[in-house]
Amino acid sequence: MIILTLCYSVMITLKELAKQLNVSVSTVSKALHDAKDISEGTKKRIKEAAQLYNYRPNKTALALKVNKTNTIGVIIPDILNPFFAQVLHGIEDYATEHNYDTIVCVSHDQLKKEAQSLDLLMQGRVDGFILSLSSESLAQDNFLHIDQIALNKKGLVLFDRTTDQVDCDKVVIDDKRSVYDATRILISKGKTKIAFVSNIEDLNLGQLRKEGYENALRDHGIEVNYSLNLDLTGSSDPHGLIKAFLSMQEIDGVISADNTSSLMFKSILKSERPDTNSEIPLIGFSDEKNSLLSYPRIDYIDQNAMKIGSKAAELLINRLESKDLTSKPITFEMPTEIHLY
Numbered sequence: 001m002i003i004l005t006l007c008y009s010v011m012i013t014l015k016e017l018a019k020q021l022n023v024s025v026s027t028v029s030k031a032l033h034d035a036k037d038i039s040e041g042t043k044k045r046i047k048e049a050a051q052l053y054n055y056r057p058n059k060t061a062l063a064l065k066v067n068k069t070n071t072i073g074v075i076i077p078d079i080l081n082p083f084f085a086q087v088l089h090g091i092e093d094y095a096t097e098h099n100y101d102t103i104v105c106v107s108h109d110q111l112k113k114e115a116q117s118l119d120l121l122m123q124g125r126v127d128g129f130i131l132s133l134s135s136e137s138l139a140q141d142n143f144l145h146i147d148q149i150a151l152n153k154k155g156l157v158l159f160d161r162t163t164d165q166v167d168c169d170k171v172v173i174d175d176k177r178s179v180y181d182a183t184r185i186l187i188s189k190g191k192t193k194i195a196f197v198s199n200i201e202d203l204n205l206g207q208l209r210k211e212g213y214e215n216a217l218r219d220h221g222i223e224v225n226y227s228l229n230l231d232l233t234g235s236s237d238p239h240g241l242i243k244a245f246l247s248m249q250e251i252d253g254v255i256s257a258d259n260t261s262s263l264m265f266k267s268i269l270k271s272e273r274p275d276t277n278s279e280i281p282l283i284g285f286s287d288e289k290n291s292l293l294s295y296p297r298i299d300y301i302d303q304n305a306m307k308i309g310s311k312a313a314e315l316l317i318n319r320l321e322s323k324d325l326t327s328k329p330i331t332f333e334m335p336t337e338i339h340l341y
Contacts, residue, residue, distance in 0.1 A: 017055050021046060071101045072316060073121035075131045077109045082259060082290050083305050087159065090309025091130055098317050111136035115145035122148065128155030128316045133163060135202055157316045159308055161203060169315040170331045171308050175205045178301050178336040179212030182283040183255050187220045191253035197265050198257035201233040209257040232261050242268045256284030266294045297341045308334050
């Protein structure tokens with residue numbers, strides 16, 4: 001006996017598959033969706049044929065029929081930022097596990113680009129959005145483009161960079177408390193000349209982190225020395241600013257408000273003050289992988305970026321599946337961890 005196996009590289013339609021099996025289109029559709037009124041034998045035969053003939057459902061047609069695409073639109077400010085890359089990883093892992101696809105756009109921290117991305121994704125009929133606001137949107141206090149999400153009855157979750165002016169689910173950390181705790185650790189080591197370096201002074205979360213640093217100093221009887229604040233935001237020569245700062249200021253510890261300034265400051269500190277580098281601890285926002293890029297390793301505040309992404313996807317998908325976009329929004333505060341080496 002010769003068994004001939006046919007392989008089809010071209011996908012066929014539901015109607016063509018039904019014709020091959022000599023059954024109705026509805027029978028094929030029900031079998032592929034495990035309908036209870038179709039026998040197990042028929043389901044098995046139809047599913048095997050669907051695999052043989054390389055049948056794939058027409059997602060566009062199905063989406064138009066049920067008004068649901070099982071697709072999430074994600075807009076982040078910067079794909080090269082390790083934090084956002086890890087959040088995206090967490091979103092995609094959770095979405096895939098729950099049979100959702102993701103489409104990602106990058107705003108490059110521009111209000112216009114963010115609005116264009118929203119419009120583009122809206123035309124692509126995504127079910128909901130996960131978004132971290134651009135620095136321009138926050139600086140200009142302009143969120144009118146976000147209103148179209150609610151107007152089109154789409155789900156929305158904001159993370160990290162959020163605003164009270166948009167009423168939706170959010171995933172955040174306690175920025176002020178996390179830096180307060182980090183500063184307190186340096187104070188407990190006898191450090192009193194602690195510098196604060198930031199590349200995000202233009203963001204609300206950057207201001208909250210500075211407040212946490214200043215509050216910790218005051219609560220421990222240390223006067224805030226504003227000359228120890230180094231603002232790198234928007235600088236075309238951050239390395240030069242750090243070198244100049246180190247040449248003028250005596251410091252015995254450093255708190256960094258973001259992962260970029262952490263790595264830059266630690267690297268230049270090692271170069272400019274090799275004899276005292278190991279005596280000046282630095283705690284910044286980072287993760288295990290990026291802390292390895294510096295020697296000695298940076299002590300860091302871990303925002304649990306992947307968990308933030310996973311939680312944002314969970315909040316959005318739960319709301320989409322419940323089909324209730326009007327219930328009271330949830331703000332979830334992700335716990336942070338401080339890692340010391």
